[in-house]
Amino acid sequence: MGARLSVFYYACIQCGVHPNGFEASTTVVLPKPNQPDYSAPKAYRLIALFNCLGKLFEKCTAQEMQFNA
Amino acid sequence: MAEKCDDVQLVALNIDKMVLTFFNVYNDSTEFTALHAIVDSEDSLPALHFVVGDFNLHHEMWDQSVAADRTKKHHVRESNQLVEVMTLQHGLQLVNEEDGPTTWRSNRTDNADYVLDLLWTRPELAPLSFEVSEDKGNSDHCPLVWELPICHRIALRATVKRGSKEGTKGRPCLISMAEKCDDVQLVALNIDKMVLTFLNVYNNSTEFTALHAIADSEDSLPALHFVVGDFNLHHKMWDQWVAADHTKKRHVRKSNQLVEVTTLQHGLQLVNEEDRLTTWRSNRTDNADYVLNSLWTWPELAPLSFEVLEDKRNSDHCPLVWELPICHRIAPWATVKRGSKEGAVMINAMRYLFSSLPEWYTDHEHVERALAQLSVDLQKIWASCAKTPDFTHHFETWWNKECNVAKRKLMGTKAHRKRTKTHLVMLRTAQAAGHGSPDNLREIVRLQTELVDTLVDLHQARTASHRATSRAKQEFFDGKISKLHEKRIWDVVPWIRAQWQQSNMLLRNRHTGQLVHETAEVAEVLADQFTPADPPPIDMTLVDEMPSAP
Structure with a gap:
């Protein structure tokens, strides 16, 4: 599993592509507690949940740049 | 004395x-x-x-x-x-x-x-x-x-107890105004922690009792969200032909009073203002049609749609149908329980999926295609393995079947003791009134003995109930503690869990000031609030100035 993923990540780096699937996110809208008016957009906090494979890819790339580049 | x-x-x-x-x-x-x-x-x-x-x-x-x-x-x-x-x-x-x-x-x-x-x-x-x-x-x-100068208890206060059947199932609670007027009914409906009040009105066309009752009980009425009914009044606000028709000019003062009470006192707005669809269509063909039934709502609760149905059945009045702009209760999300069979199946399927990824990639399009396929397959695996949790209807999450059995036994014992007591009191009263017999006396003695026995049973049932709840609590929280991971602290923090959104929670566009109902409009409003209109340009020279690693 890890071997095939690493192949995929190296392919991304070699092709110089950050796939669109990594940029898709799910946004969750959380109401902030004790707000006077919940019809105002600023009474909410948005949390964007990104693709886990994408986050792992970014972490691997950062690691590579920091220590092995 | x-x-x-x-x-x-x-x-x-x-x-x-x-x-x-x-x-x-x-x-x-x-x-x-x-x-x-x-x-x-x-x-x-x-x-x-x-x-x-x-x-x-x-x-x-x-x-x-x-x-x-x-x-x-x-x-x-x-x-x-x-x-x-x-x-x-x-x-x-x-x-x-x-x-x-x-x-x-x-x-x-x-x-x-x-x-x-x-x-x-x-x-x-x-x-x-x-x-x-x-x-x-x-x-x-x-x-x-x-007349005593003491405060009257507020008679018309819509309350639905939290956790009650009415509260949980959203049943309407009828709070009648029979004391003042039989033609006005106040109905409270509990939806998602918010009590919506509906005032259902039939206004008599000669005495206007309903209108007077509403105007008189202004102080004792709760905040009204919907006022709907047959008002039997004409006004240019909902009937544009009033000015041209002499027959509609009667009771001008009353129709003005209705508009004043609903708009100024209760802050409501008329829904069937623009359409001017007739709601009273006489079954006799020679009669004209009128707008007699109207719907007044809070501006924040303006209906998503409003329609006058053609199906009158045996009445002259057409039913009014409108869609409330309230959010439905969020359905619980499907999850895969840790350590469950479904979890094991999902992990195996994912392992197989990742092992079937290509061993080499030709170009960037190949990479994109592979990732898109991977996403689709992962979603399929999740959909086949995830289950919607079946939440217990009991308020406490630790409540289990053993607690149910113990509680039921306790309730049964209490009911039996109450029945025995009532029977004994009846027999004693009959005996004291001189209607007793030897059988009656024997029955009294038997019931007294039974009452003492039920006291023992009650004590035992109460103890069993306490023990069952203690055991259930201990089992539940021990399980929680054993499963808890020190890095997943949010599992035990209450404010991070899903919260029920209030039914009137609608976003307002900060430019136009209007409430938005559609998901796309909500996304637009949020994007407008949280995305900067002109983001500052990124200075790429920063990368060149970075010191190289030793």
């Missing part, structure tokens, strides 16, 4: 956590037993709030003609004593006016009328109104009627 005097009665009335004492007096005109009893029992009396009754005494304080009328000058000492006792000892004041109406009006026409019945009250409880009723019945004395 039967020991001292039969003519004096002390009555206590409990209103809104306050005990009011009423002293009801009949003072015999020859022996003055009631007056003497009051004077003698001064120390044993509680604080008196109202003293009322027939005192059979004359005094200038309540009858100015005493000085001129010699017949009223008897018993001056007793009347002075009464005034002294009431004002100085009990701190009361007289409600009857000096030249007020007479309260004793003889049924014989040759007799004069007198003020014999008096009402004394505490100054802080001075009546809002006081009158001498004309309806004497068969008596010579007129009844005294007064």
